[in-house]
Amino acid sequence: MAWASLEDGLSNLHPRQSSVTAPPNILLIISEDNGPQWGCYGDRFAKTPVLDRLAERGLRLNRAFVTQAGCSQSRASLLTGLYPHQHGQIGLATWGFRMYRADQPTLPGLLKTAGYRTGILGKLHVNPESAFPYDFAGIPVANFQRRSLADYAQHAAQFFSEQPERPFLLQVNYPEAHDPFLRQVDGLPAEPLSGSDVVALPEFG
Numbered sequence: 001m002a003w004a005s006l007e008d009g010l011s012n013l014h015p016r017q018s019s020v021t022a023p024p025n026i027l028l029i030i031s032e033d034n035g036p037q038w039g040c041y042g043d044r045f046a047k048t049p050v051l052d053r054l055a056e057r058g059l060r061l062n063r064a065f066v067t068q069a070g071c072s073q074s075r076a077s078l079l080t081g082l083y084p085h086q087h088g089q090i091g092l093a094t095w096g097f098r099m100y101r102a103d104q105p106t107l108p109g110l111l112k113t114a115g116y117r118t119g120i121l122g123k124l125h126v127n128p129e130s131a132f133p134y135d136f137a138g139i140p141v142a143n144f145q146r147r148s149l150a151d152y153a154q155h156a157a158q159f160f161s162e163q164p165e166r167p168f169l170l171q172v173n174y175p176e177a178h179d180p181f182l183r184q185v186d187g188l189p190a191e192p193l194s195g196s197d198v199v200a201l202p203e204f205g
Contacts, residue, residue: 023114023167027054030075030122030173072097076126079107089126098127108134108169117166119159121152122173134171136162148186 029051037046040055067077068084076082076089076099084090088100108118112133119136126132138155152172159170183192 023116025167026111026116026169027058028169028171030078030171032071032175072125072127075124079126079132080104081107093125093127096127099131102128102131104131106132108132108171111169115166116169117159117163118169118171120171120173121155121159122175124173150186 037043038051038055039046039048040052040060066074068074068090070092072089072091072093073084076087077084080087080099082104087104089097091097108120109132112118112135117136118134119138120132120134121138123140124132136159138158139151152174156170156172159168183194
């Protein structure tokens, strides 16, 4: 089972089990409807210097695929290690779909057991939310509501200032680039594009 291996691996992160290697901190950034247009994945046009530095220092996956073409289903699979037909979140949370079990083992729950401080910024969009016992939650925005980047940074700073001695999981769910697109966020880009300026990729498959 996919989750069994993840659960076994997380059990090794418990601080009491190792006095030599400190548990790694985990920053999990989820953006909406993104492709591989990042510098760290070799894109010649995307300018993503901060993400590129994170990729150099962290874990970069070259073979990562969603389990189902839907926000809630994919998030539930990422946080449980299960396929949608196994965890039950087979449709969007907006439409009332939910996981089969509220006591389903999840990434934040297992990491809390291992001594981690856990936080989430932005929407969870998986039901029931009680299955995801984050210690800290900020900006629980609706699907198409946008907040400035400064709001995310301020909430992240608050999270990091509390119990800084503990290892952490911080999950940042930023709504861009989910359409409908915003032409500017915090004044960027200085010369925003409109839909007519963007050439759509041809259909394939």
